[in-house]
Amino acid sequence: MGFFYNAMDIIKIYNLFLENHTIFIDSRKIKGKGIFFAIKGENFNGNDFVDSALKAGATYCIVDEKKRANKKNIIYVKDTLKTLQNLAIHHRKQLSIPIIGITGSNGKTTSKELISQILKTEINCYSTKGNLNNHIGVPLSILEINSKHKIAVIEMGANHLKEINFLCNISKPTHGIITNIGSAHLQGFKNIDGVIKTKNELYEYIKRSKGLLFVNNEDELLKKLSSNIKRITYGLHGIYKGKPQENDECIEIKYKNQKIFSQLIGDFQFYNIMLAICVGEHFMINLNNIKKAIKNYLPKNNRSEIFKTKNNTIILDAYNANPSSMKAMIISFSKTKYMNKLCILGDMLELGNYSHEEHRNIIKIVNHLKLKVIFIGKQFLSVNKGAFENRVFFEDYLKNNQIKNHTILIKGSRSLNLEKLTKYL
Numbered sequence: 001m002g003f004f005y006n007a008m009d010i011i012k013i014y015n016l017f018l019e020n021h022t023i024f025i026d027s028r029k030i031k032g033k034g035i036f037f038a039i040k041g042e043n044f045n046g047n048d049f050v051d052s053a054l055k056a057g058a059t060y061c062i063v064d065e066k067k068r069a070n071k072k073n074i075i076y077v078k079d080t081l082k083t084l085q086n087l088a089i090h091h092r093k094q095l096s097i098p099i100i101g102i103t104g105s106n107g108k109t110t111s112k113e114l115i116s117q118i119l120k121t122e123i124n125c126y127s128t129k130g131n132l133n134n135h136i137g138v139p140l141s142i143l144e145i146n147s148k149h150k151i152a153v154i155e156m157g158a159n160h161l162k163e164i165n166f167l168c169n170i171s172k173p174t175h176g177i178i179t180n181i182g183s184a185h186l187q188g189f190k191n192i193d194g195v196i197k198t199k200n201e202l203y204e205y206i207k208r209s210k211g212l213l214f215v216n217n218e219d220e221l222l223k224k225l226s227s228n229i230k231r232i233t234y235g236l237h238g239i240y241k242g243k244p245q246e247n248d249e250c251i252e253i254k255y256k257n258q259k260i261f262s263q264l265i266g267d268f269q270f271y272n273i274m275l276a277i278c279v280g281e282h283f284m285i286n287l288n289n290i291k292k293a294i295k296n297y298l299p300k301n302n303r304s305e306i307f308k309t310k311n312n313t314i315i316l317d318a319y320n321a322n323p324s325s326m327k328a329m330i331i332s333f334s335k336t337k338y339m340n341k342l343c344i345l346g347d348m349l350e351l352g353n354y355s356h357e358e359h360r361n362i363i364k365i366v367n368h369l370k371l372k373v374i375f376i377g378k379q380f381l382s383v384n385k386g387a388f389e390n391r392v393f394f395e396d397y398l399k400n401n402q403i404k405n406h407t408i409l410i411k412g413s414r415s416l417n418l419e420k421l422t423k424y425l
Contacts, residue, residue, distance in 0.1 A: 009077055010090050013062065017087065020059050023143050025084075025136065030056035037080050038063045039136065050074060081136065085170055088139035092172050095145060099171055100279065103156040103164055103202050104179030105195065106325040107272045108133075110264070110303060111179050114276035116153045117297050121289035126152040130301075133157035138167045151283070156202070159350065161194055164201035176206040176213045177275065178222055182324025191354075200225050214278055216271055217241075234278035235271060242277065244270045249306070249336070253277075256287065261295045265304055265315060266332040302419050312425050313338070313407040318418035321348045321411050323358040327365060329411055334369040338407035344421065346391070346412020347377030359383045377416060391416050398424035 013035070017023070022034030027049040030036065036053035038046030038061060047065045054061065054073070061074045062083060069076035077083045092099075100115065102108050109131065116127035126149040128141045133155040145152050156167040181192075181199050203225050206213055213231040215222050217238030234240040242255035244267060251269045253260045255277060262273055273294060280290040299305050302319040317329055326348060333341065343366060351358050360383045366373045375387035376394050388394040403425055412418045 009083065010086050013075065013077075013083065013087055014090050016060055017091070017143070021146070023084070023140060024053065024058060025140070027053040027056060027058075030058050032057050033059040035059065036061045037084050038065075038068070039081050039084070040064075046080065085135070085139045088142040088170050091145070092142050092170065097145070097149060098151050098174045098283075100151070100153045100175040100177065101156055101168060101171055101173030101202055101205075102153060102177040102179070103158065103199055104177070105182035105199070105322060106328065107179040107268070108155055108157075108177075109319075110269070110299065111177065111272045111275050112153050112155045114272060114294060114297055115279045117293040118276055118280040118285055118290050119151055119153070119283060121293055122285050123283065124148050124150045128153065128155040131155075131157070133167075135163070135166065138170055142171055158198050161198050162201065164198050165205060168202060168205035172209070173202070173206065174209070174211045175279075176202045176211060177279075178202060178215075178225075179272065179275070180216070180219060180324070181221055182322060196221070196225075203229060214275060214282070216275070218271075232278060232282060234274045240274065240278040240281055242270075242274050258287070258291065260291050263295070263298050263306075265306055265336075266329055267335065268328040268332055269304075309422065309425055311402065311404045314422055314425060315407070315409045316419060316422065317409065317411045318346070318416070319414060321346065321413045323348060323351070323361065326362055326411060329409065330362070330365055330369065330371070333409045334371055336407075340406040341371060342403065342406045342408045343371050343373040344394075344408060344410045344412075344418065345373060345375055345380070346410075346416040346418050347379040349379075349413040349415060351379075355379050356382060376412065376418070391418060391421065395421065395424060 017035060020034050024030050024034050024036045025039045030053055036058040038050060040046060047063050047068050050061045050063060050068050062077055062080050063069055063074055064077055064080045066076050068074060102112050112127055116125050119125040126145045132141050134157055138156060141154055154171045156164055158164045178199050181196050207229045213226050213229055215226045215231045215233050217233040217235040232239050242253045245252040245254050249265060251262045251264045253273055277290055302316050305316040307314055348358060359379045363384055375384055376391055378389060380387040381389050408425060410418050
């Protein structure tokens with residue numbers, strides 16, 4: 001990916017941005033003045049919605065089809081996406097605040113939320129909204145940072161080589177976090193070495209810019225990759241160290257002779273919480289505020305949510321799934337003291353040539369742990385003929401075979417929409 005850069009265009013558009021502050025890329029979400037960028041995607045062309053954007057209240061529209069620029073408030077550029085990215089780069093140059101860049105195969109969104117909730121107790125902190133963590137989302141996030149913000153946490157996702165480096169050049173993080181490196185998006189990365197190389201682009205950027213890393217002290221790969229970079233460690237050992245405590249449901253940590261409670265499930269969450277504590281301590285947040293923020297953070301958006309229905313207790317972790325996150329959640333679930341445990345597991349997507357092997361490995365794990373399980377999806381079906389081909393078939397099954405008095409773990413890739421099962425459970 002390269003940037004198209006016309007300094008005059010950017011300065012002109014940036015001045016308009018300073019007047020309007022709000023950027024839109026979806027004409028349906030325009031509510032009042034702002035600048036609409038007509039971005040093109042695989043299945044849409046934003047240039048087709050310029051009239052709709054203006055009717056909805058957009059002050060200006062940025063287009064990359066000359067025929068659309070037929071009004072004074074419609075500005076033509078060669079490439080709207082690259083212009084948006086360049087606008088974000090220009091805006092970032094005007095900001096002197098610390099920016100924490102966070103990436104990883106698993107846990108980056110939960111960690112981002114925990115860190116931002118802690119920082120917000122004492123500092124005006126901006127953090128990435130939702131999953132706006134790609135080549136469009138990161139520029140939009142940077143452009144939402146204003147003069148009132150004193151720090152920002154920017155999430156960066158990737159599914160191919162050099163993407164993290166690209167996002168670093170836009171967001172220019174002063175601090176860096178890789179939560180972990182596992183088997184995710186193997187279809188784009190080809191193999192685990194590609195995943196490692198891409199995630200490490202954040203460390204390499206921080207090294208070049210003489211920034212600071214927060215590193216899991218028990219992760220040998222991350223310790224090796226960060227060995228010659230300024231870093232602060234956390235975990236069971238390290239500069240900031242804690243210890244997980246016995247708890248039937250949610251994670252509890254002993255830190256500095258104090259108990260820190262959370263509403264997170266899964267023993268793997270220990271490191272997400274310790275990371276958040278580490279960052280909070282580094283930025284001198286009062287420990288009582290750190291404790292309160294962790295205790296009050298409630299998972300949402302299908303990420304490790306726990307709730308009760310009329311018939312069952314549900315652990316809903318269906319925002320996404322890859323081999324490392326699936327394995328960690330299953331093993332953690334097996335250790336809980338819940339009665340009548342059941343796993344409903346959906347396909348893990350974007351694994352390319354590794355898909356068959358990785359799905360077979362998950363089946364081996366649940367069999368070894370002697371967990372009761374229902375598999376959903378074509379990938380699991382190719383390995384286990386007892387799997388349901390898709391969620392809809394399983395919904396039909398549930399309508400006639402109600403499950404009661406179970407604790408049910410639901411996990412699978414986003415496109416399966418497994419959260420729709422909960423109304424039948």
